[in-house]
Amino acid sequence: MSTPNNNLLDRLVGLSMLVLATTVFLYYTIWTLLLPFVDPTHPLQSAFPPRVWAIRIPVILILLGGAVVGSFLGMVMIRSNRKKALKAQQKKAS
Amino acid sequence: MTRAQQTLSIGLLVASVYMVAFLGLAPLPAVIQNELIPVLPIWAIVSFGAYLLFKLGYGVLTFNDVPEARAELMREIQEAREELKKKGVEVD
Numbered sequence: 001m002s003t004p005n006n007n008l009l010d011r012l013v014g015l016s017m018l019v020l021a022t023t024v025f026l027y028y029t030i031w032t033l034l035l036p037f038v039d040p041t042h043p044l045q046s047a048f049p050p051r052v053w054a055i056r057i058p059v060i061l062i063l064l065g066g067a068v069v070g071s072f073l074g075m076v077m078i079r080s081n082r083k084k085a086l087k088a089q090q091k092k093a094s
Numbered sequence: 095m096t097r098a099q100q101t102l103s104i105g106l107l108v109a110s111v112y113m114v115a116f117l118g119l120a121p122l123p124a125v126i127q128n129e130l131i132p133v134l135p136i137w138a139i140v141s142f143g144a145y146l147l148f149k150l151g152y153g154v155l156t157f158n159d160v161p162e163a164r165a166e167l168m169r170e171i172q173e174a175r176e177e178l179k180k181k182g183v184e185v186d
């Protein structure tokens with residue numbers, strides 16, 4: 001069914017997901033939980049955008065994700081309803 | 095105690111502790127703490143998402159092929175196909 005040896009690609013995808021998840025977690029944790037305790041003049045502060053964005057970015061992503069999922073669901077439902085209406089029409093005509 | 099009741103009670107506990115901290119009902123060490131408490135829920139959501147992604151990636155990474163099971167499954171499918179064809183059912 002699937003191609004016989006996609007093992008390498010699979011492992012690469014899995015590994016990259018792992019690395020991405022860990023990076024996101026560490027970066028976000030330092031940003032939100034650690035930086036308030038760090039001197040405003042410390043050089044570490046320059047690696048992070050202003051903290052308002054720590055709230056805005058996840059909210060924007062969640063809203064975007066919800067919009068994508070919702071529109072996909074809507075498209076599928078409209079398509080299936082259209083098919084059902086077509087079938088009912090054909091039945092009536094025959 | 096069912097799993098739902100357990101989850102609900104733990105959730106209520108965490109929520110009430112957080113409410114106490116959020117509304118300032120308990121005196122907290124420094125003004126900085128009043129910059130940390132408001133971001134905790136979003137931090138929890140982001141960390142949960144990261145944890146799920148980690149779990150997914152780990153599963154993909156350690157997913158192993160089983161060639162003998164695949165061969166056996168193919169054989170079984172072939173047998174079932176022939177048997178059904180004998181009884182007059184066409185499958186594909």
